[in-house]
Amino acid sequence: MIKDLLKYTEEEFLELANTLTPQELSILQGELERETGAIDPCNYIEEVFGVRIWSKQKEVVEAVRDNPRTAVRSCHGVGKSFISAKIALEFLMTHPESIVVTTAPTMRQVQEILWKEIRVSHHKASLPGILLKTKLELRDGWVAFGFATKNPNAFQGIHAEYVLCIFDEARGIDPMIWEAAEGILTGSKCRLLSIGNPTDMATNFGDEFRDPKVAKIHIGVFDSPNFTEFGITQEDIEDGSWEGKINKELPYPQLVEPIWVAEKYKKWGKKSAAYQSRVLGEFPTEGTDTLIPLAWVMAAAHRDLSADAVGEPVVLGVDVTEILTAKHEK
Numbered sequence: 001m002i003k004d005l006l007k008y009t010e011e012e013f014l015e016l017a018n019t020l021t022p023q024e025l026s027i028l029q030g031e032l033e034r035e036t037g038a039i040d041p042c043n044y045i046e047e048v049f050g051v052r053i054w055s056k057q058k059e060v061v062e063a064v065r066d067n068p069r070t071a072v073r074s075c076h077g078v079g080k081s082f083i084s085a086k087i088a089l090e091f092l093m094t095h096p097e098s099i100v101v102t103t104a105p106t107m108r109q110v111q112e113i114l115w116k117e118i119r120v121s122h123h124k125a126s127l128p129g130i131l132l133k134t135k136l137e138l139r140d141g142w143v144a145f146g147f148a149t150k151n152p153n154a155f156q157g158i159h160a161e162y163v164l165c166i167f168d169e170a171r172g173i174d175p176m177i178w179e180a181a182e183g184i185l186t187g188s189k190c191r192l193l194s195i196g197n198p199t200d201m202a203t204n205f206g207d208e209f210r211d212p213k214v215a216k217i218h219i220g221v222f223d224s225p226n227f228t229e230f231g232i233t234q235e236d237i238e239d240g241s242w243e244g245k246i247n248k249e250l251p252y253p254q255l256v257e258p259i260w261v262a263e264k265y266k267k268w269g270k271k272s273a274a275y276q277s278r279v280l281g282e283f284p285t286e287g288t289d290t291l292i293p294l295a296w297v298m299a300a301a302h303r304d305l306s307a308d309a310v311g312e313p314v315v316l317g318v319d320v321t322e323i324l325t326a327k328h329e330k
């Protein structure tokens with residue numbers, strides 16, 4: 001249909017445009033620009049949502065446009081969920097009859113993180129469609145929805161030329177869901193974006209970084225404009241000189257701040273798994289003195305412990321001890 005439109009004369013096109021609502025027209029324009037190679041999804045996001053996206057966020061948008069699979073390992077608080085939500089809406093709005101499926105390890109994460117960003121952006125940009133808490137329907141079969149379940153049947157019945165799957169907090173997504181996603185991402189125009197904090201290489205998320213066919217992006221705190229704007233490096237965090245370098249407001253006050261990194265450096269230490277993962281955005285190498293791997297701690301912190309999920313209450317008897325090491329006694 002879009003290809004036919006390219007043959008229209010200007011008058012024919014104007015005649016058609018007069019029959020459409022402004023929102024329908026905007027979707028059509030997006031699709032036409034994409035078909036003629038003129039659309040830039042970064043521009044679409046900045047213009048439609050009235051935001052500025054920073055360099056690594058742009059890299060993610062472009063990778064999703066250009067590659068069937070994109071995996072992003074990233075530190076804390078640099079706008080992963082923000083950009084995933086914008087990509088979800090951009091993809092849905094500019095691809096007729098498309099389907100966007102988003103998932104995360106828990107329903108709270110789906111509803112209150114990614115879909116909260118989607119709901120706010122949808123409202124601010126006055127986009128069309130019927131919006132529910134975790135569903136946006138443009139018309140029957142042209143839809144975005146979010147779910148968190150171990151039931152891979154959630155993917156059943158999804159068939160479309162354009163499908164985008166977004167795995168937020170991807171390290172904690174059940175292997176069955178990864179497997180089921182393969183079944184719907186079959187066409188050349190289908191996309192998978194997995195994005196999250198890297199805590200465990202022995203996961204499906206970790207596998208993405210070993211697969212040569214996957215586009216890989218790394219984001220560490222020192223890539224963020226709140227650091228690059230002032231030239232703040234790891235060394236500045238270590239010797240405390242970062243503070244003297246901040247001579248104006250942070251360019252993105254919502255993103256992770258240098259003070260947070262300085263605190264975590266003191267608290268966790270540069271070699272700790274938590275610092276490697278949450279600050280540097282790298283998969284941690286567990287040390288020989290690691291008793292409980294960081295990946296287990298993170299999985300426990302995000303586990304759904306609601307009565308629905310666990311059934312009978314779990315009762316634990318814990319004898320917590322305190323072992324004072326020579327270091328602590330000093």
Ligand SMILES: Nc1ncnc2c1ncn2[C@@H]1O[C@H](COP(=O)(O)OP(=O)(O)OP(=O)(O)O)[C@@H](O)[C@H]1O
Nearest residue numbers: 051052053054075076077078079080081082254255
């Ligand atoms: N380009 C941007 N412009 C304005 N605000 C932004 C931008 N990117 C992210 N934000 C805001 O910064 C905050 C952190 O973003 P977000 O929650 O997406 O980060 P994250 O990397 O997913 O964090 P976490 O590690 O906690 O999952 C949010 O309030 C988000 O709305």
Ligand SMILES: [Mg+2]
Nearest residue numbers: 080081082113
């Ligand atoms: Mg997030």
